[in-house]
Amino acid sequence: MNAKVLLFFSILLFSFQLDAQLLPCGTPQMVKVMEQYEPDYQDAVNRAFETARQQYKNGFVSTRSDQKVQVVFHVVYNTPQQNIPDQVIFDQLARLNEDFNYNPANDFVTRPIYKDLGDNANIEFVLAQFDPNGNPTTGINRIQTDVPSFMQIDFGTLLQAIFDCGIDITADTLSQEQLDCLTDALGGSGLTAGLDDIKSFDKGGVDAWDPTRYINIWIGNYGIELVPGESEPFLLGFAYPPADAPNWPAGTLPPNLEEVEGVVLHYQAVGPNNPTAGSLIGSNDQGRTLSHEMGHYFGLRHAWGDGPCDEDDGIDDTPPMASSISDQLGQNFDPTTFTCDDLGLLNSCTSDQLPDMYENYMNYTPESCQSIFTKEQVGLMNAMLQGPRAGLLDIFLNNTEVDDLQLSFYPNPSNGAVEIHSNFPGDVITQVFDLNGKMVHSSTERTLDLSALATGLYVLKINQNGRVVFEKLTLHQE
Numbered sequence: 001m002n003a004k005v006l007l008f009f010s011i012l013l014f015s016f017q018l019d020a021q022l023l024p025c026g027t028p029q030m031v032k033v034m035e036q037y038e039p040d041y042q043d044a045v046n047r048a049f050e051t052a053r054q055q056y057k058n059g060f061v062s063t064r065s066d067q068k069v070q071v072v073f074h075v076v077y078n079t080p081q082q083n084i085p086d087q088v089i090f091d092q093l094a095r096l097n098e099d100f101n102y103n104p105a106n107d108f109v110t111r112p113i114y115k116d117l118g119d120n121a122n123i124e125f126v127l128a129q130f131d132p133n134g135n136p137t138t139g140i141n142r143i144q145t146d147v148p149s150f151m152q153i154d155f156g157t158l159l160q161a162i163f164d165c166g167i168d169i170t171a172d173t174l175s176q177e178q179l180d181c182l183t184d185a186l187g188g189s190g191l192t193a194g195l196d197d198i199k200s201f202d203k204g205g206v207d208a209w210d211p212t213r214y215i216n217i218w219i220g221n222y223g224i225e226l227v228p229g230e231s232e233p234f235l236l237g238f239a240y241p242p243a244d245a246p247n248w249p250a251g252t253l254p255p256n257l258e259e260v261e262g263v264v265l266h267y268q269a270v271g272p273n274n275p276t277a278g279s280l281i282g283s284n285d286q287g288r289t290l291s292h293e294m295g296h297y298f299g300l301r302h303a304w305g306d307g308p309c310d311e312d313d314g315i316d317d318t319p320p321m322a323s324s325i326s327d328q329l330g331q332n333f334d335p336t337t338f339t340c341d342d343l344g345l346l347n348s349c350t351s352d353q354l355p356d357m358y359e360n361y362m363n364y365t366p367e368s369c370q371s372i373f374t375k376e377q378v379g380l381m382n383a384m385l386q387g388p389r390a391g392l393l394d395i396f397l398n399n400t401e402v403d404d405l406q407l408s409f410y411p412n413p414s415n416g417a418v419e420i421h422s423n424f425p426g427d428v429i430t431q432v433f434d435l436n437g438k439m440v441h442s443s444t445e446r447t448l449d450l451s452a453l454a455t456g457l458y459v460l461k462i463n464q465n466g467r468v469v470f471e472k473l474t475l476h477q478e
Contacts, residue, residue, distance in 0.1 A: 024284065024326065024364045026238035027296045028306055030195065034240065034257065041243060048244035048388055049299055049314060049380070056379035061386060069215055069385075069392040070128040074206045075142045076198050076220040077267070078149075081276055084219065088271035089140055095272050095287035096125050096294065099361060102372060109340060109371040110359045117317050118359075118372035121381055125215070132210050134429055134463035147204035151222040151234045152194040195222075195238065196260045208259055212391035215297070216262030217290070219270055233280060236269040237289045239296040242388035263293045282335025286367035295362050295373065298381035298389065303362040309349035313362070317374045321356045322348035324364035328356070333366075340369040407462045409448075413474040416451035422464055431461040432473070450475060 034041045055061055071093070077083035100121045110118055127139025165181035198205035198220045208216045223231035240261055268276050269289040277285040304321035305311035312320065326333070328346055343358040343365070358365045359372050373381070385392065406423045409430075420428050430448060432441035435457060441450060450458075455477045462469050 024236050025292060026195065026235050027293070030238045030240060044243035045241050048242045051244055052299055052380050052383035052387055053314060055383045055387070056376065061379055061383045067122055067385065067393060068124045068126050071125050071139065071215040071217055072128045072209050073140050074216060074218045075140065076145050076205050076218060078145050078147060078221060082221050082267045083142065084267055084270055084274065084276065086140060088274050091273050092271040092287045092290060093125060093127065096290050099288065099291040107371055109369060111344070114357055114359055114372065117374045119375040119378040121373060121378045123385065128214055134468055141206060143206045145204040147197065149221045149223055149225070149231065150194055150198045151224050198264060199260050208262060211258055211261035215392065218262065218264045219267050222266040233266055233268050235266060236284055237263065237265045237293040239263040239293040241296055241299050242384050244388060263290065263297055265289060265293070282338065283366050288361060288367040288370050291361045295381070299384040300362050300377055300381065303357060303360045309351065315374065315376045315380070317376045318357055318360060319352050319354040320349040325356060325358045326364035335366065338366060343369060407464060407469045409460060409462065409471065413476050414450070415476055416449065418448040418450060418473070420446040420448065420462060424464065426464055429463040433459045433461065451477070
């Protein structure tokens with residue numbers, strides 16, 4: 001690439017960062033990618049949204065206050081800098097829980113006109129204590145990769161877009177029309193190629209843990225290298241929303257959907273105290289990229305509906321907007337002098353007489369000014385949690401009678417046939433160990449056939465979604 005093109009691309013990236021057209025969230029683009037694999041995917045996402053919306057409006061959503069879901073952070077790093085410390089992740093989790101569990105008494109940001117709309121989602125995110133095999137875990141899974149960045153900009157596509165959009169690479173500025181043209185051109189394979197690779201061990205990432213039981217949060221590098229050795233943030237995060245597809249064959253989903261379910265974050269956008277935040281300081285340094293993407297994961301759309309005033313996010317208590325807050329700020333945004341009061345007069349759709357809701361987590365707003373999910377957003381997320389995402393409500397984390405859980409087996413002694421008993425539904429994993437600690441049998445069935453084992457004393461490890469018991473078993477083979 002010649003120097004002029006490199007200079008142009010630096011200007012282009014800077015323009016994207018200021019206008020926030022590509023940087024904050026890639027969820028809409030990734031939904032389009034999935035649509036390429038399964039043409040009905042967007043319709044399935046819309047069906048899930050409408051079903052959840054109607055369930056909330058018709059009062060079919062529980063108001064329980066003990067909803068806990070387990071998360072696992074997969075830190076996929078290429079350099080030591082990308083291997084962010086545990087404390088950053090702990091603080092990120094605390095911020096996520098703070099944002100999803102709204103307390104008006106602690107809200108010093110939301111304007112009075114919207115303060116009563118803020119609501120508590122009653123969802124607590126906890127680090128997983130056991131991995132899918134029943135082994136203890138901290139909930140932080142680290143893997144080093146040889147992939148420098150999962151943001152694989154296709155420079156051929158970029159150069160073609162420069163030509164197609166009629167851009168003079170020697171010009172100092174880009175017109176809005178040119179910028180819109182480039183945004184559209186890069187919204188295809190040039191922007192989205194390889195973004196899901198972080199979710200595959202074979203592609204330099206780490207495979208998802210069971211997405212019906214865990215929220216997988218992948219952390220990696222989604223920056224681009226403008227100058228050798230110097231990476232700048234490009235994409236801060238994305239997530240796939242729930243999809244409802246009753247017309248698909250039973251048990252099927254678009255290719256790889258179960259493997260890619262979850263949230264992706266750029267490592268510099270994690271946590272409110274990230275020492276690597278760099279150029280994100282003042283705009284995206286409060287750990288609320290995850291709050292935004294978790295909203296998408298539970299079905300929420302961007303607050304402005306990804307379109308002009310006649311487009312809508314499907315949520316009645318968020319006012320219409322012509323574009324995101326960041327788009328409206330454009331090149332006028334200076335994080336060194338900015339205050340939330342600068343946003344107070346923005347009203348991009350005057351028909352409703354309401355100012356733009358810059359406080360909403362589903363907007364593109366400097367994160368220090370974000371403070372609420374609205375009542376209807378909370379209702380929809382809870383409907384999704386009790387519908388398409390219901391597997392996350394792990395009964396052992398949420399049932400108030402968890403101490404009554406009974407995991408047992410019989411008979412003991414046994415001649416080889418053993419029945420595993422649990423008074424709760426769900427899969428049970430049983431492992432049998434000899435006295436040397438060697439595993440000699442493993443099963444997910446509730447009826448074990450141990451007739452191939454020799455007479456003697458064994459230890460059974462019975463695991464049901466993280467609740468583990470160890471018992472001795474005596475075999476008397478006939």
